[in-house]
Amino acid sequence: MKILVTGAKGFIGKNLIAELRNQNYTDIFEYCKETNHEQLDQYCREADFVFHLAGVNRPKDQSEFMDGNYGLTSTLLEALKKNQNTCPVMISSSIQAVLDNPYGISKKAGEDLLFEYSKETGAKVLVYRFPNVFGKWCKPNYNSAVATFCHNIARELPVTVNDPSVVVNLVYIDGVVEELIRALQGNENMVGDFCEVPVVHTITLGEIVDLLNSFKNSREERSIPDMSNSFTKKLYSTYLSYLPEDKFSYDLKMNVDHRGSFTEFIKTAERGQVSVNISKPGITKGNHWHHTKNEKFLVVSGEGVIRFRKIGSDEVIEYFVNGEKLEVVDIPTGYTHNIENLGDTDMVTIMWANEFFDPEKPDTYFLEV
Structure with a gap:
């Protein structure tokens, strides 16, 4: 064709x-x-x-x-x-x-x-x-407010919104392309004499700017926007496409001591927190338990053992783990647990927790396994 x-x-x-x-x-x-x-x-x-x-x-x-x-x-x-x-x-x-x-x-x-x-x-x-089309590769300072907002906020340039309450209808570029290819195949979405992109997002200019600023701040907060909202998901993808090419990366705060390091990677209120734990050879970390807080451990490099002991029991359970065979180990509530590096190199563990660490209510109790 x-x-x-x-x-x-x-x-x-x-x-x-x-x-x-x-x-x-x-x-x-x-x-x-x-x-x-x-x-x-x-x-x-x-x-x-x-x-x-x-x-x-x-x-x-x-x-x-x-x-x-x-x-x-x-x-x-x-x-x-x-x-x-x-x-x-x-x-x-x-x-x-x-x-x-x-x-x-x-x-x-x-x-x-x-x-x-x-x-x-x-x-x-x-x-x-x-209506207004937004997405990657749209020229800023031309005919798209979304493109201009993304470009400016990604570069810490000022954004001017005369009336934040103005409502706009937007279609996402991927939705436009999908519809056009359906039209090519004879399956266009015809409404009366005209054709339309099926999914249209309605939002105010002020809400768009607020979302874009939250995307910018998410790097410092180590957070991820709410991807269950289809517009937020599309706008976030659009925003990232406007990052300056020397600003794709950003630093994380590494908590370092003689045992290794612990670094928070992603925090979300709805889906918990992901962190990276590095343990030096021979080092044991943990020896605590939780009432409600639960975790998942995934060793991606090195080798070690994760030990458990149920509160009130003397029996110690051991799970041997290494980066050659990726497996997730759930950390159930009510079990004191630790993780020990048994190898000669650093052991790297991806850790997920179902909630942020709250210093006011840590739900973490020291107890040797």
């Missing part, structure tokens, strides 16, 4: 082409500003489907709206008619097409042109009125 994508270097175009290739679509004609008219004519002769994503969002002069959003559509459709190609054509329009502003008027003109083209030629046309 030969697919023409206009606006191939734009935000939606780059994401769409990347996923088309992931799904083994190999004949993709990429049209952008540098493409000449002869190439466009060839593409329009051979294409089996057209994604018309090119357009003008932020021109230097408002007259460029009509040139970019109406004029280019006209050129595309004329080339298809010249080559007698009635393949399906999808166009990216905007919810602003119903508004009386230069951008909206130009988008509405492009829609009308496509509908007339369909009546004239019988070609299938798909008009998508997108």
Whole structure:
């Protein structure tokens, strides 16, 4: 299948082409500003489907709206008619097409042109009125507030929100791409005369900024956002894509002594805490028990033994562990326990606890195994 994508270097175009290739679509004609008219004519002769994503969002002069959003559509459709190609054509329009502003008027003109083209030629046309689209590879300081917020907050630059209570409707780029590929396969989500991305997120600008600031702070707090919320999950992925390339990593506080170290990695109120414990050779750590707090130990390097003794019993239970055979050992409540490094090298253990350590209520009682 030969697919023409206009606006191939734009935000939606780059994401769409990347996923088309992931799904083994190999004949993709990429049209952008540098493409000449002869190439466009060839593409329009051979294409089996057209994604018309090119357009003008932020021109230097408002007259460029009509040139970019109406004029280019006209050129595309004329080339298809010249080559007698009635393949399906999808166009990216905007919810602003119903508004009386230069951008909206130009988008509405492009829609009308496509509908007339369909009546004239019988070609299938798909008009998508997108709300605000967010996700990786969107240009900041252009036409996306989310992209600008992500870029600025990731760099500790100021963010300006005139009215935090303004409500916006957003669609995530992956959802857009999934819908466009469904359209390519003839399964578009048609609502009346137009097509829509099924999942739309409604949120205020103030809430978006608050979330993004919490993502930034999560590094210092060693926390993870609530991934059960689909919008938070998508926004967090978007935010990470705007990190400066020299800021991908961040330090953790290592609690170091002669026995080794203990470092908190991730803390979540809902799913507990993950830490990394390093024990020097011959060192035993632990010798305590809990009422309600419980843990999971996973030795990933080195070798050792985890010992248990039930409170009120003299019987000691031993689990030998090493990094060559990964196995998780649950630490049940009511058992005093310790972990000893039996090897000649550092032993590294990933530890999960079901709750944060609370110095006011540690639920940790010293008792030798």
